[in-house]
Amino acid sequence: MNDTWITVYAPASIGNFGPGFDVLGAAIQGLGDRVEVRSANNNQVKIVDITGEGAETLPREAERNTASRAALLVLETLKSRGMSVGGLEMKIDKGIPAGSGLGSSAASAVAGGYAANVVCGSPLSLRDILLPITQAESEASGGFFADNTASSLYGGAVICKSSRPLDIIPLGGFPGLVVIAVTPKIRLRTEEMRAVLHRQVSLQDSIANMARSTTVVAALLMKNPSLLAGAFEDRLAEPVRAPFIPGFFDLRRAALETGALGCAISGAGPTVFALTDCQDRAQRIGEAMQAAFENVHLSSRLLITGIDEQGAREIFR
């Protein structure tokens, strides 16, 4: 155990990553959560401070906060393997607004769980801590899905091959791919966005999404952005979720007309994102997307960034 503070950063992430509903995810640069921990001489995890985006709304009980809950579950994993572990003190600095569709609860869980492992000397692998982290995140989001947690933990894009047993495939990053994320000032609850999904889909839509999600994986692994064109429309979740994001279809049209390779809802929304391999075009695409939100009287935040290839990491200041 280590009684000086260590700091862990976990990036924001895009769940579904276009057509890959519950299957694909990708971490992004420039936005993330920070968790500081140090060991304590008891068996408790105690939150001593929460700062940043929406800090005042987040639970401070260790069992109910996603970051500390993930840390607790990682410590339990260590105990179950016969290690003697103590307690933790934790400070959380939220960089990602909750309910934005950018994997806010996932990043907190990843940072908390990763930090707990680091402070114990990193005896567990990423694969080992993904399960307790995803478990903690599922308690916040109401569903056991690893597209956000795995991409935030591993960095790059991921395939969630299976939920039970949890099995993911890291696909690495995509240098040169520009991610344009626009977050309107509305908030959607992941649980509600799950409730609107249809339990049955047409075989044709299922095939279309499979064709597109396999195409996205090929584009990522072949580092060929041009393959992404036409592959980002989702027929499983988007038709029922888009109505909760005013102006979405006009926004997408504007993004594509301005030269984006694709445009989709990030996770459960309301953030929408577009992709391009042309850095010079990114600002214009972002402004076109923001203008579409302004047309329906929504202000928004614009982030022009790229895929985060590192995932969760200890940072030193």
Add this chain to the structure above:
Amino acid sequence: MNDTWITVYAPASIGNFGPGFDVLGAAIQGLGDRVEVRSANNNQVKIVDITGEGAETLPREAERNTASRAALLVLETLKSRGMSVGGLEMKIDKGIPAGSGLGSSAASAVAGGYAANVVCGSPLSLRDILLPITQAESEASGGFFADNTASSLYGGAVICKSSRPLDIIPLGGFPGLVVIAVTPKIRLRTEEMRAVLHRQVSLQDSIANMARSTTVVAALLMKNPSLLAGAFEDRLAEPVRAPFIPGFFDLRRAALETGALGCAISGAGPTVFALTDCQDRAQRIGEAMQAAFENVHLSSRLLITGIDEQGAREIFR
């Protein structure tokens, strides 16, 4: 035009390739159709001979035979681009039994269409001839799908990104991957096997197939056969098609217990195939699969082979 005979070979192929219903396909070695053509001084395509598997059952009218129909449509494509083309004489040598689920009609269409282009001096690209070839194949199979035609034409595995407009992504081969194909002595009609499909599927099954088909693409591109484990079960077509293949589930269990990475129906069946990266194990897996068919009183043919990386090609004897 060229009035000496030229010979084109097009490989058999596995449609769906496990979980990729209508989306993934892969060409295989060791089985294929041969088409010979030479130019003729008229505007007709004339079949002068058909030999090989089921030759006596195949139509000899140029408009109704898949190979000559593809050649006709390729010639029409050339005419529409302003080229002056004449007629063709064609001999067809069937290596792939019809109705086996190994892309028999696709290989004929590919060989016929490819040969027509070659005899005219190969003015068209593979991309150009894929559409007329797939059109010809669709008239035989009753559905416009390119998983067999594109893999037979390009070789290796393919993603069918979109049917209309037709857009495919060649993924290349997979050296070291062993394909074990077992064809029982029953025949299934592709059209009937399409009719049994459910028009609606559950969201959960759709997600599962998407997770698995993206995994298969990652395994192919990362050349990592171990990723294939657990990724080959199909929830879209297999549940309704397997009952037409006596003993299928016992056969799959036997293949997996003998060490196969995965086992699935090839295309619309009745051929079933298994994969392994261990050449030494392939014979035992094949025998276990054949024994499962024997248990339900079906004799079968065993082919132990690999992915064909070349696709359609002119052969010189």
